[in-house]
Amino acid sequence: MDKQLKIALLGLGTVGSGVPLILKEHKEKISQVTGMEILVEKALVRNKAAKAEIAKEYGIELVTDFKEILEDQDIQVVVELLGKIEPAKTYIVQALESGKHVVTANKDLLAQHGSELVAVARKNHCDLYYEASVAGGIPILRTIANSLAADNIHKVLGIVNGTTNYMLTKMVSEKLTYETALEQAQQLGFAESDPTNDVDGIDAAYKMVILTQFAFGMTLHLSDIETKGIRGLALEDIEMAHQLGYTIKLIGSSSMLEESVTAEVGPVLVPSNHPLASVQNEMNAVFVDSAGVGESMYYGAGAGAKPTATSVVSDLITTAKNLRLGISGHQFNSYKNETKIASDQEIISKYYFSIEVPDKVGQFLKLTQIVTNEGISFDQLIQQQSDGERARIVIITHKMTKAQMKQVKQAIGQIPEFELLANYKVLD
Missing domain, CATH: 3.30.70.260 (ACT domain)
Incomplete structure (x- = not known):
């Protein structure tokens, strides 16, 4: 092997523990594709004792002070998997300013401060990738940025929150009330004890900010996206929708209308013969309508250790390739347009x-x-x-x-x- 790429993980939870697993299971393929051996050198954790077993299994050095990662010249890539805004934002900025490349799955941070982070990455000629921030294991961002780069996208919409889709599936198939479906989702670990971000559509709205940037080159604020969740959704409306030939899904959508964009999140009556209507349980799907390809849908697991970690590792592979080719510092999404928001008369x-x-x-x-x-x-x-x-x-x-x-x-x-x-x- 010509070279090793040493990385550090910020967080060793569900997704964090999946990254060394994927790197180990697909070591030979990754080495062939990148010409490098990608190694997890260190991991930032709160409690070393709680993560001692996984650290020993993969030979990872545990640290509780980010400076130990920041000052380690051998570490070239920092993988942020802490979630929330702080201290994740501070750590990412410090890593980029020190010349380290960054991979993150932090949708909240990217939706609110993505432009700032991209600017810091560009200034320091560093890579910043975040495929795992939208739809977990579905490679939708790279598909839009690369595979559909020659196409003109009209609309992108989808089921991008697994918790609410699981709940709606149970409300349809088992006629559970909203309250019972939420309780079941929490018992299975699909919903947090405080499910606000999921059931009120906030999580999906963050993802639509990112998808809008990739599909249309426009940067929206969360306040630009009309957001309604499924809290209080009545079983009677679900049953009536079914009688009328529809399935209610929590849909995030972003559409180009002439030169302006509209984005929203909310319960939508989806025709029963539409591909999105068949997406069940905690699965995600993103439906794209474009001029060249026409209608296409990308379906898969929206969360979980292996699916999300796979997206993280795909970003690591891209970073490794860029290093080998000496082309680090290119933006993940270079498509930019002036942001114009459609009026209610246009929608x-x-x-x-x-x-x-x-x-x-x-x-x-x-x-x-x-x-x-x-x-x-x-x-x-x-x-x-x-x-x-x-x-x-x-x-x-x-x-x-x-x-x-x-x-x-x-x-x-x-x-x-x-x-x-x-x-x-x-x-x-």
Whole structure:
């Protein structure tokens, strides 16, 4: 072997422990592809005793002070797997400024401070790769940046949060309530004790910031992405969607409209024959609509030790190749456009409304008048059985602008005896 590439891990948890495993299992192939032997030299941990066994298995030196990694001239790549913003951001900046290349899976950090980190990497002629930050083991970022570089992407959307997809799968297949599905996900380790980022769509929104950068070259802030999670999603709406030929999924989407972009996260009624409707349990999938290839979907495990570690190691392989070729410092994503955000008048979709109204003569007509007064027509309209006092009316509209949808919501809200139970986008 001509050369060794020594790396350090920041964190030796689920994904961190998967990295030396992948490097060991695929050692011969990686060596052939890179011309190097990639070795985990050190790992930053909080508690050495807790990680002593895995450190011994792979010959890793454990440290509790980042300076021991920063000042080690033999370590050329730092792999950040701590998560959250700090101290991860500080460590990455220090590593780049010291001339060390960085691989990270930190979606929160990249979505909020990615541009700053890319600038630091470029200034110091270092590599900064983060394939594992979106959809775990699915190589979607490298696919967009490289394989689809010659294509013009119109839309990228997908199921990019395994926790909520697991919960929705159970709500559909076993008719579990939201609360029961969440409890089950937590028991299996798919959901944290505080599931806020997952169930409120924040995790998916972070990933859409990154996907938008790669697909359209535009940098969004989290506040630019309208985000709605599945918290409180009613089993009745899931069952009604099924009756109407749809499956409700938490979808992150980003679309180019002329020269502006729109991105959002929320429950969406997906037609049952759409590829995304068949994505079950904790699996992820990203669906791309582009001018050249047309429609394509990338499916796989969105989390877990081996899938995510595989993406991390793929970034290490790219870094190793760059070092061998003397071309380090190229940006992972070099596509840049001026960021322009679409207005509500430009965004067009079908919408699902579920409204509870008094069960008396004239209410159905009153609701119909509200919708038609906004110049909107129905694709489907159903009045469910009532309890004698209140009735539930479900509407799927024909295509309309997001501005019109908001006007309908406002009009419904102005009638005291009407209650809007749910309002979701419908995928064409």
